[in-house]
Amino acid sequence: MQGKMAQTGHQRTILNPVVPYVGTIFGGLEPGQMVVVHGTVPSDADRFQIDFQCGSSIHPRSDVAFHFNPRFKGSGHIVCNTLQNEKWGWEEKTYHLPFTKGQPFEVIFLVFHHKFQVSSNGKNLLVYKHRIGLEKVDTLGISGKVKINSIGFLSQPTILGSQPTSFAVNSIEGNQGRSEKLLTFSVPYTGCLPSALIPGKTVVIKGEVHKYAKRFAIDLKPHGSKDIALHLNPRIKEKVFVRNTYLCESWGEEERHLLDFPFCPEMYFEILIFCELQQFKVAVNGVHQLEYKHRFKDLNKINEVSVNGDVELHDVRIW
Known part of the structure; x- marks a missing residue:
């Protein structure tokens, strides 16, 4: 495991991981969890990717349940896809790019039983429906031109900041x-x-x-x-x-x-x-x-x- 891990209550945080990063998601992912990534896009970045993987094998390459891939060429866009049996599926493209070269960012992956919902810097970004069962996801991979400050795994019964209700x-x-x-x-x-x-x-x-x-x-x-x-x-x-x-x-x-x-x-x-x-x-x-x-x-x-x-x-x- 690359990076230093801190654990407080329901939150597990990996600090300053070296990119490319590949780490086990202990306990897997469950609906209601959030994965929060803080980082900075270098000024010379062309692309980076955050992958929710089913294992960490390189040969053959593990399936990637959710490939999140911001690309900065031209006006920029985000490609989302799934890799199964070393073959990519159809690309889902989002033409709103909330990441800026040279600037810090926050991206939140909210986990549901049937989809991921992604927001960045406080704004909703996209929804990606599962093509591979969530129970198979056990690894997070990050690569490309990006600096990561922290990766947080947050598990709590109320999500997105709402308080427990009486x-x-x-x-x-x-x-x-x-x-x-x-x-x-x-x-x-x-x-x-x-x-x-x-x-x-x-x-x-x-x-x-x-x-x-x-x-x-x-x-x-x-x-x-x-x-x-x-x-x-x-x-x-x-x-x-x-x-x-x-x-x-x-x-x-x-x-x-x-x-x-x-x-x-x-x-x-x-x-x-x-x-x-x-x-x-x-x-x-x-x-x-x-x-x-x-x-x-x-x-x-x-x-x-x-x-x-x-x-x-x-x-x-x-x-």
């Missing part, structure tokens, strides 16, 4: 009482919050965007009322994140401005809505996105959340 939302359809891991909410979903969304409270919505999603919506409102205190409406095709309020049977003025649209098809998300005295703050996958000033002023009446549209809903919580 109340499961009681669904009106009767989903309460099951364990969190088995709980699946049907969409459209409406649930009553166990306490009002007053200042200091946070609602978290966890789910996945459908492959061919057009849009979805999250509404916070008073139970039994047509009013909607906060309407969050990501529109995937348009890459627009609409926010609004519905009062007295009328929509207000839409707020649309956002520096970067944080959603894409097939991505897992955690949306955190934090209520402050004057506004809501909204974060997606641990990254702050926007503030929304209260238009519905009677905050202690906000006690219902609904989700509809092109998403699979995993969990809704308040704390």
Whole structure:
């Protein structure tokens, strides 16, 4: 094993490994884990790669379940692929390159039972569906022109920075009482919050965007009322994140401005809505996105959340 290993709680970290690096992933990979890589791209870099491998053999070459390969020629792109029986499959290309020559980077590989989800420098980057079973992945390889400062393997029950939650939302359809891991909410979903969304409270919505999603919506409102205190409406095709309020049977003025649209098809998300005295703050996958000033002023009446549209809903919580 190249590099120095530190171990704290659920995190295992390899510090300053020499590249090319090949190391065993002790215990393998499991859904809910994150692999976090910090490094720097040299100023003369042409490409580098991070490979989730099934072994470390060179002759014959071990299968590579997930080949993540940023290339800097021209405007740059990322190639993702799988190597089986020493043959490459079809390339999946992403033409957004978040890496810059001469600059440090963070790349996070979030592990699911059916896919990897990759983000870099706080922004969602791509989704790669498994072509080889996750249980076969036992080795991480890094090569090419790149300097690696640390590789972290993080295993924890809540991911992407959301805090443990103290109340499961009681669904009106009767989903309460099951364990969190088995709980699946049907969409459209409406649930009553166990306490009002007053200042200091946070609602978290966890789910996945459908492959061919057009849009979805999250509404916070008073139970039994047509009013909607906060309407969050990501529109995937348009890459627009609409926010609004519905009062007295009328929509207000839409707020649309956002520096970067944080959603894409097939991505897992955690949306955190934090209520402050004057506004809501909204974060997606641990990254702050926007503030929304209260238009519905009677905050202690906000006690219902609904989700509809092109998403699979995993969990809704308040704390």
